Structure formats: C-alpha cells, structure tokens
Amino acid sequence: QTAQLNVNASEASGWQIAETLFGIFFEEINHAGSGGLWAELVSNRGFEAGGPNTPSNIDPWSVIGDESSLIVSTDRSSCFSRNKVALRMEVQCDLTGFKTCSASEVGIYNPGYWGMNIEQGKTYKVVFYITSPDSVNISVSFASSDGSQILATTNIIAAASDVSNWTKKEVLLEAKGTNPNSRLQLTTTRKGVIWFDQVSAMPMDTYMGHGFRRELVDMLAGLKPRFFRFPGGCFVEGEWLRNAFRWKETIGPWEERPGHFGDVWMYWTDEGLGYFEYLQLAEDLGALPIWVFNNGISHNDQVNTPTVLPFVQDVLDSIEFARGDPGSKWGSVRAAMGHPEPFNLKYVAIGNEDCRKKNYKGNYLKFYYAIKAAYPDIKIITNCDGSSTPLDHPADLYDFHTYPSAKTMFSMAHQFDHTSRTGPKAFVSEYAVHGNDARNGSLLAALAEAGFLIGLERNSDIIEMASYAPIFLNINDQRWIPDAIVFNSWQQYGTPSYWMQQFFTESSGATLLNTTLQTSSPDSLIASAITWKNTSDDNNYIRIKIVNFGGDTVNLKISVNGLDPDSIGLFGSTKTVLTSNNLMDENSFKEPKKVVPNTSAFPNTGENLDVVLAPHSFTSFDLLK
Numbered sequence: 001q002t003a004q005l006n007v008n009a010s011e012a013s014g015w016q017i018a019e020t021l022f023g024i025f026f027e028e029i030n031h032a033g034s035g036g037l038w039a040e041l042v043s044n045r046g047f048e049a050g051g052p053n054t055p056s057n058i059d060p061w062s063v064i065g066d067e068s069s070l071i072v073s074t075d076r077s078s079c080f081s082r083n084k085v086a087l088r089m090e091v092q093c094d095l096t097g098f099k100t101c102s103a104s105e106v107g108i109y110n111p112g113y114w115g116m117n118i119e120q121g122k123t124y125k126v127v128f129y130i131t132s133p134d135s136v137n138i139s140v141s142f143a144s145s146d147g148s149q150i151l152a153t154t155n156i157i158a159a160a161s162d163v164s165n166w167t168k169k170e171v172l173l174e175a176k177g178t179n180p181n182s183r184l185q186l187t188t189t190r191k192g193v194i195w196f197d198q199v200s201a202m203p204m205d206t207y208m209g210h211g212f213r214r215e216l217v218d219m220l221a222g223l224k225p226r227f228f229r230f231p232g233g234c235f236v237e238g239e240w241l242r243n244a245f246r247w248k249e250t251i252g253p254w255e256e257r258p259g260h261f262g263d264v265w266m267y268w269t270d271e272g273l274g275y276f277e278y279l280q281l282a283e284d285l286g287a288l289p290i291w292v293f294n295n296g297i298s299h300n301d302q303v304n305t306p307t308v309l310p311f312v313q314d315v316l317d318s319i320e321f322a323r324g325d326p327g328s329k330w331g332s333v334r335a336a337m338g339h340p341e342p343f344n345l346k347y348v349a350i351g352n353e354d355c356r357k358k359n360y361k362g363n364y365l366k367f368y369y370a371i372k373a374a375y376p377d378i379k380i381i382t383n384c385d386g387s388s389t390p391l392d393h394p395a396d397l398y399d400f401h402t403y404p405s406a407k408t409m410f411s412m413a414h415q416f417d418h419t420s421r422t423g424p425k426a427f428v429s430e431y432a433v434h435g436n437d438a439r440n441g442s443l444l445a446a447l448a449e450a451g452f453l454i455g456l457e458r459n460s461d462i463i464e465m466a467s468y469a470p471i472f473l474n475i476n477d478q479r480w481i482p483d484a485i486v487f488n489s490w491q492q493y494g495t496p497s498y499w500m501q502q503f504f505t506e507s508s509g510a511t512l513l514n515t516t517l518q519t520s521s522p523d524s525l526i527a528s529a530i531t532w533k534n535t536s537d538d539n540n541y542i543r544i545k546i547v548n549f550g551g552d553t554v555n556l557k558i559s560v561n562g563l564d565p566d567s568i569g570l571f572g573s574t575k576t577v578l579t580s581n582n583l584m585d586e587n588s589f590k591e592p593k594k595v596v597p598n599t600s601a602f603p604n605t606g607e608n609l610d611v612v613l614a615p616h617s618f619t620s621f622d623l624l625k
C-alpha cells in the first residue's frame with residue numbers, strides 16, 4: 001500500500017493548540033488512591049470501615065493470639081469526635097510470667113492493601129494513638145505476612161500516668177530487610193487493656209514529601225499533564241448521596257477525617273488522600289486542578305432543585321478553601337494545612353455523567369450562577385454533550401465520555417469534524433477502548449485511541465482538554481479494566497495506552513500544522529503534525545504522528561513543505577514506533593516492556609521522505625527544525 005502525506009511546515013498554516021489539551025483523569029477506583037497513589041500503608045487506620053457505629057468492621061486488621069489470650073472489640077471511646085470508633089484490646093494473661101497464653105506475644109496486625117512494601121534501608125513513620133489504665137509495653141514491628149520474619153521493630157514503653165488519656169505515639173522504623181508483602185504489628189506481652197486508634201505507617205520517602213507514592217507519581221509526571229481532574233467519575237456521585245465524596249470530611253488533620261465507604265466501587269477510603277491533597281498533587285505535577293463535585297445527584301437519589309442550596313454553599317466553600325485569602329473562613333483552613341498561597345483552581349465540573357437525570361439542569365443552573373457570581377473567571381463544565389447539538393444552558397465547556405470498541409474509537413477521530421465551531425469547548429474527560437478489543441490494555445486499543453487523539457488534535461480549535469480513563473489499576477482490585485497504569489504494592493507498568501499517550505505530551509500548547517493525507521485506506525490511516533520547542537534541548541521540532549490501524553505495510557511519502565533548508569541533514573531527528581508482534585499483546589508485571597515505544601535516529605534527508613509504516617503501528621517522526 002502507498003500513501004502520501006503533505007505537511008505544511010509554516011506555523012501560519014495551522015493554529016495554536018490549547019495549553020491544556022492533554023491531562024489526567026484521576027478517580028478513586030480500583031484502589032487508585034487508597035492503597036495506591038497515597039503512600040499510607042495501613043488500611044482502615046481508624047477501625048471505622050464498618051461505619052460510625054459499633055461493632056465496626058476492623059478488616060483487614062487481624063489478631064495475633066487466640067481467644068484465650070486476648071479479646072478484641074470496638075467501642076466509641078476515641079478522642080476524635082468525627083470518628084469515635086476505637087479498638088479495645090484486652091490481653092488476658094501475662095506472657096512474661098506464668099504462661100497461660102498460646103503465643104509469646106499477642107496483639108493486632110494490619111497487612112495493608114494486599115501487603116505492605118517494606119524495603120531495606122528505608123525509614124517509615126508509624127503513628128498511633130493509645131490509652132490504657134495500666135503501664136504499657138508495645139512492640140511496633142514490620143513483619144513478613146506470617147509474622148515469622150521481623151524487618152524492623154521498636155518498643156514503646158509508657159507509665160500508666162502517661163497513657164491514662166489518649167496519647168499520640170510516633171516512631172521511625174528503619175527496615176533491615178525487604179518484603180513487598182509485609183504487615184504492621186502492634187504486640188505486647190503484658191496483661192491489661194489498651195485502646196488503639198488512628199494507626200498510620202508512611203514511608204518517609206514520598207513525592208515532594210507530600211505523601212504520594214513516588215514511582216506512581218513519576219509515571220503521572222511522564223505524561224506531562226496539563227490538568228488533573230479529580231476525584232471521579234462515579235466516585236463523585238455515589239450509588240446513594242449519603243456515600244458520595246464530601247470534601248469537608250476529607251480535610252484537616254488526617255486523624256480527624258472520618259473516611260467513607262465509596263458504594264460505587266465498593267471499598268472504604270480513609271481519605272488520607274483528600275481534597276487538599278488532590279489540589280497539592282495537581283500543583284506538584286504543574287497541572288491545573290479540575291474539581292468535579294457532587295451536584296446533589298447520585299446514581300439512585302437526587303436532591304430537588306429548590307432544596308439544593310446547601311450543596312451550592314458547600315461548593316462555594318470548597319472554592320474558597322482552594323483559592324480564598326488565608327484570612328477567609330475556608331482559606332484559613334487551607335493555610336493551617338500548610339498552604340497559605342491559593343491553589344490555581346480555574347475549572348470545576350458540575351457533577352459526573354448526570355445530564356439525563358431529572359434534576360440535573362435545575363441544579364446545574366443554581367451552581368452555575370452562584371459560582372459565576374462569586375468567581376467569574378472559573379470555567380464551568382457541564383455533563384451534557386454539546387458535540388452534536390447545541391447546549392440549552394450556559395457553560396464554558398461540555399464533558400464528553402466514550403468507551404467504545406477499537407474500530408469505533410478509531411472512526412471517532414471524526415467525531416468533532418462537524419461540531420459547531422462556536423459555543424463551549426469540549427472536554428473529552430474520559431476515553432478508552434473497552435471490552436474484548438482492550439482486555440487488560442492491548443496494542444489494538446492503544447492504536448485506536450491514538451487515531452482518536454489525532455482526530456482531537458485536528459479539531460483542537462474546539463477541544464480544550466482530553467484525558468484517558470481510568471488512570472490506575474491496583475491489580476488486586478480489578479473493578480474496571482483496562483487502565484493506563486497497573487501496580488501492586490511494589491511494582492508498576494504502563495499499558496500500551498499509557499505509552500501511546502506519551503506521543504501526545506508535546507502537543508499541549510504546540511502549533512498544529514496543516515496536513516493532507518492521500519490514501520486509499522482512510523479507515524485505517526490517519527496523521528497529524530505539530531511544531532513545538534523542546535525545552536530540554538531548546539530546539540524546535542516538527543512531530544509527525546501516523547497511525548497505521550490496518551494489517552498491511554504502508555509505504556508513505558512525506559513531503560514537508562517549507563522546511564528550513566539549514567535543518568536538513570542535521571543530527572538529532574528521531575523516529576519512534578509503537579507496535580508488537582500481536583495486535584492483542586499486553587504488558588504485564590512479567591513483561592512490563594513488551595509493548596513500548598522504540599526510538600531510533602532518523603536521517604532527515606530533505607523535504608521528501610520515504611518511510612515504511614509497519615502493519616498495526618503508531619509512528620512518530622521528530623524532525624529537527
């Protein structure tokens with residue numbers, strides 16, 4: 001097969017793409033945050049997973065010792081008023097003296113989120129709260145999953161008078177060994193009663209010291225995201241309103257956050273990763289935060305528009321928290337959390353996928369006008385799709401979600417070709433090939449998505465933002481597949497879709513060049529070209545991206561009209577290809593780099609280039625300008 005691609009190298013031939021074009025959709029799904037991005041090792045640290053009443057669900061905490069040695073229960077005696085549940089441990093025999101207990105030590109342990117990754121030489125901060133009528137001697141240890149191997153340990157000894165009221169204990173543990181499937185143990189040899197609450201174990205080494213798991217943030221940073229949309233997805237809505245994300249419950253000291261059960265993805269979150277931390281992470285990534293808030297609508301219940309005002313006020317408070325002066329009511333709470341400067345919150349989305357719900361438009365307008373009155377510069381995103389018919393309500397952007405088959409995704413490169421060029425811009429905040437074509441994340445899916453993104457670039461006069469969804473999968477909670485980044489307690493890899501996105505990272509803010517493609521297979525070949533300045537080497541480049549979605553090799557003639565003659569023959573141009581032996585190839589922990597881009601030097605021989613595109617491939621040429 002042959003084809004011809006003409007690229008007009010003159011910037012005047014195209015337009016500047018939005019600075020915000022490519023970013024990240026983050027949802028608390030698949031344990032993406034709790035047990036993922038948030039580096040907290042303890043799961044259910046306040047023993048509250050069963051809710052505020054007792055008996056509470058202490059899972060995954062477990063007991064060391066049998067019933068003859070100790071009795072563990074929950075009561076509402078905690079010193080934290082918003083999360084009253086504490087764990088009461090009654091040790092029934094003194095193990096140091098006459099031994100009637102079956103174990104040499106008894107206590108409790110927490111295996112974290114499918115095992116804690118403890119690494120030799122690294123230091124971990126363990127914090128917990130205790131109270132007891134007696135003196136205490138507690139061993140704090142990291143151990144292997146069966147307790148047989150101790151990786152780090154220390155003792156906390158306190159007189160009865162020191163722990164007669166709730167007392168915070170904090171220790172640093174340096175690991176003497178490595179085990180990705182460790183647990184945290186709190187044990188004792190003494191008879192008596194001890195109450196525990198708010199137990200935390202964090203590695204000292206987190207991204208920018210802000211509590212995020214470094215390797216996972218590094219992978220996000222690899223996508224050079226221009227925005228960070230959070231915290232969902234359906235997680236924002238909840239199956240029921242009572243289980244939706246409520247930002248005020250997620251701020252302030254971590255010990256005082258009640259946590260909540262996310263009833264869509266069916267797990268408890270301790271909310272160490274709360275509203276403040278989301279804003280902080282966006283800032284750390286150099287990305288604009290996009291706050292998707294609950295608009296009084298869940299999957300199964302809705303607040304009526306005349307009574308939605310408390311929700312509106314709550315959202316105004318959230319914006320004041322993010323942007324308000326440190327002297328303001330909610331700005332002062334942010335400042336007290338260590339961030340006196342406002343966060344750069346410029347975008348909010350009113351709900352998630354709620355357009356067809358009965359009260360959506362009514363509620364939407366209440367939020368819209370209240371936010372615009374208080375913060376006229378904030379851009380507001382509606383859930384209603386404006387790509388084919390004009391919206392019937394005011395908005396700065398409209399949200400667009402799609403999870404089709406590979407063939408449909410590739411053809412959706414033309415989804416926005418006929419959209420009105422006036423009116424609100426599109427935010428394609430969730431896209432991914434889903435189902436059999438994608439499985440856990442296939443090359444086929446990545447190629448189809450690449451075709452779609454090329455289509456978005458070609459329509460970037462009306463598209464302001466786009467993000468793949470969902471971003472993370474903890475392999476132990478495969479609620480939604482595929483995802484871009486897969487991890488367990490100690491490993492991570494990118495799916496082909498992750499690597500595909502890296503081809504597009506330079507497009508945000510670049511200039512789209514005019515291109516024309518002559519091909520007999522428009523259903524399987526698509527291309528775009530940009531020019532941008534690479535800040536790492538200070539050079540200007542033209543990047544030409546082509547997807548060959550078909551099964552035939554394509555001999556492509558590329559002519560770059562207006563290429564600076566001085567650049568011809570210069571060393572520094574490259575060719576990068578994403579392909580594999582099999583269309584359904586995936587990456588895995590065993591073969592994390594099976595389907596990854598391959599870069600080689602490319603001789604830039606002139607305005608006319610003859611290149612060969614492998615079947616089922618994505619190819620990108622970076623030509624030094």
Ligand code: AHR
Nearest residue numbers: 233234235352353469470
């Ligand atoms: O990305 C997974 C889910 O898909 C999101 O929670 C929801 O918005 C969409 O339906």
